[in-house]
Amino acid sequence: MIKRKIIISAFTSIVCISSFIALAYAAANMSVQVRETQIRATPDYFGKIIGKASYGDRVAVEDKKDGWKKVRLKKGGLTGWLNSSALSEKEIKMAAGERGVKETASSSELQLAGKGFNPEVEREFKNRNKEISFQWVDRMEKINISQVEKQKFAKAGELTPEGGR
Amino acid sequence: MKKSDSKKTGFILYPVIVLALVSMTIMQGCQVVTTAAKVGAMTGVITEGQAAGIEKTAVAAEKTQEEITPSQEYYVGRTVAAVITNKYKVYQQDRATQYINTMGQTLATVSDLPETFGGYHFLILDSDEINAFAAPGGLIFISRGLLRCCKTEDAAAAVLAHEIGHVAYRHGLNAIKKSRITSAITTGLLEAGKNLTNSQVAELTTVFEGSIQDITSTLINSGYSRAFETQADKGAVEILKRAGYNPQGLLDMLQTMEKHMKPGGLDFAKTHPAPKARIESINESFSSFPPVDESLKRQARFRRALAGI
Numbered sequence: 001m002i003k004r005k006i007i008i009s010a011f012t013s014i015v016c017i018s019s020f021i022a023l024a025y026a027a028a029n030m031s032v033q034v035r036e037t038q039i040r041a042t043p044d045y046f047g048k049i050i051g052k053a054s055y056g057d058r059v060a061v062e063d064k065k066d067g068w069k070k071v072r073l074k075k076g077g078l079t080g081w082l083n084s085s086a087l088s089e090k091e092i093k094m095a096a097g098e099r100g101v102k103e104t105a106s107s108s109e110l111q112l113a114g115k116g117f118n119p120e121v122e123r124e125f126k127n128r129n130k131e132i133s134f135q136w137v138d139r140m141e142k143i144n145i146s147q148v149e150k151q152k153f154a155k156a157g158e159l160t161p162e163g164g165r
Numbered sequence: 166m167k168k169s170d171s172k173k174t175g176f177i178l179y180p181v182i183v184l185a186l187v188s189m190t191i192m193q194g195c196q197v198v199t200t201a202a203k204v205g206a207m208t209g210v211i212t213e214g215q216a217a218g219i220e221k222t223a224v225a226a227e228k229t230q231e232e233i234t235p236s237q238e239y240y241v242g243r244t245v246a247a248v249i250t251n252k253y254k255v256y257q258q259d260r261a262t263q264y265i266n267t268m269g270q271t272l273a274t275v276s277d278l279p280e281t282f283g284g285y286h287f288l289i290l291d292s293d294e295i296n297a298f299a300a301p302g303g304l305i306f307i308s309r310g311l312l313r314c315c316k317t318e319d320a321a322a323a324v325l326a327h328e329i330g331h332v333a334y335r336h337g338l339n340a341i342k343k344s345r346i347t348s349a350i351t352t353g354l355l356e357a358g359k360n361l362t363n364s365q366v367a368e369l370t371t372v373f374e375g376s377i378q379d380i381t382s383t384l385i386n387s388g389y390s391r392a393f394e395t396q397a398d399k400g401a402v403e404i405l406k407r408a409g410y411n412p413q414g415l416l417d418m419l420q421t422m423e424k425h426m427k428p429g430g431l432d433f434a435k436t437h438p439a440p441k442a443r444i445e446s447i448n449e450s451f452s453s454f455p456p457v458d459e460s461l462k463r464q465a466r467f468r469r470a471l472a473g474i
Contacts, residue, residue, distance in 0.1 A: 132248060140304060
C-alpha cells in the first residue's frame with residue numbers, strides 16, 4: 001500500500017519535473033519583439049552598449065536579473081543583456097519579400113502578428129481616410145533621446161533615483 | 166522505507182503534484198474545450214461544422230488577451246495618434262518639445278514597460294483644455310492647459326508618468342471591444358503565415374478602423390474606468406520614485422487642476438475621476454510624501470523650457 005503510494009508519487013513527480021523541464025527549455029529561446037534594441041554589457045540602462053538586436057532576432061537566454069535577460073544572439077553569437085520588455089517567448093518569423101521586412105510579418109503556431117494590423121492595413125486605412133494626416137505621428141517618432149542625454153538630464157536636474165530597471 | 170519517511174516524501178511531493186496539475190490544467194484548458202467539441206460531433210449532439218466553430222471560438226477566446234502583439238499595438242497606436250493630431254493643433258515650440266521628450270523618455274526607462282516596438286514619444290497640444298492622451302505603444306500627448314496646472318518639474322513629471330502608466334498597462338488596447346478581435350481571429354484574418362487577399366485586407370482594415378474608433382472614443386469621450394485611472398496614478402508614483410522625483414508632485418498637480426478645472430468641461434472634467442477623488446485614492450495607498458522642494462537648477466530649467474506655456 002505504502003509502496004504503491006510511493007510509486008504513484010514518484011511517477012507523478014517525474015511527469016511533473018519533466019513537464020517543467022520542457023517548459024524551461026521552451027522559454028530558453030526568445031525573440032526580439034521591438035523594432036530595435038541595444039545589447040548591454042550589464043543588466044541596466046547605464047550599461048555599456050555592445051551591440052544591437054532587431055525585430056524577430058532569435059536569442060538564447062542564459063541568465064536573468066531584475067527584469068533583464070542575459071542572451072546570446074543566434075546570429076553572430078554576441079552575448080549581452082537585453083531588457084525583458086524587448087523579448088517575447090513567441091517565435092517571430094520574417095515574411096519573405098515583404099517591403100520593410102523589419103517592421104512586418106511574424107508567425108508561428110502560437111503567434112499571430114505580422115499578418116494582422118501591419119503596414120498593409122495602415123495603407124488601406126490611409127486610402128479610406130485621406131483627411132487623416134500622419135505627418136505629426138511620423139515627426140514625433142523621430143524624437144529620440146539617447147541614454148547619455150537622459151543621464152545628463154537626471155544629473156543636471158539633481159534627481160536622486162531609487163534605481164529602476 | 167519507514168512509514169514516517171514515506172509520509173515525509175508525500176508531504177514534499179503533494180504540493181509539487183498540485184502545482185503540476187494546476188499548470189497542466191492551465192496549459193490544457195483550451196484543449197479540453199476543443200476535445201469536448203470533437204466528442205460532441207462524434208456523438209451527433211452537434212454537427213461537425215458546429216464543432217469546428219466551437220473549436221475556433223475557444224481558441225480565439227484563449228488568445229484575445231495576447232493576440233495584439235507589440236508590433237500590431239504599434240500600428241494601432243500610430244493611427245490613434247494620427248486621429249488625435251488631426252483633432253488638436255500641435256504646439257510647435259522646439260525647446261518645450263525637446264524638454265518633455267527628454268523628461269518623458271527618461272521616465273519611461275524606469276517604468277514597468279521600458280521598451281515598446283516604436284518607443285515613447287511626446288507632443289504638446291496647443292489647447293487650453295486640461296487634457297492628455299496616451300496612444301497604445303507610447304505616443305503621448307499633453308495639452309498646454311494641463312501643463313499650466315504644473316508648478317514644478319516634479320508635477321510635470323507626474324503628468325507624463327501617469328500617461329506612461331496607461332501605456333505600460335496597455336489600457337488603450339483594453340478599450341477595443343473583444344468581439345471585434347475574437348471575430349477577426351475566428352475568421353482567420355489575424356492568423357499569420359497566409360498572404361491576405363485584397364478582400365481580406367479590406368475586412369481586416371474594417372476591424373482596425375473599429376478598434377481605432379473604440380480607443381479614440383474612450384480617450385476623448387467616455388474615459389477609462391476608475392480602476393484604470395487608479396492603476397495609472399499608482400504606477401506614476403512608482404515611476405516618479407524610481408526616477409528620483411517626489412511623488413508629491415502628482416498631488417500638487419491634482420490640487421491645482423481642481424482649482425482650474427471647469428465643471429462640465431469636455432476635457433478631464435468629463436473623462437477622469439474628480440481630482441479630489443484621485444488624491445484620496447493615492448493617499449489611501451501611500452503614506453504621505455514630503456513637500457516638493459526642488460533644487461534651484463531643476464526649477465530654473467522647468468521655467469525656461471515651458472516659459473511660453
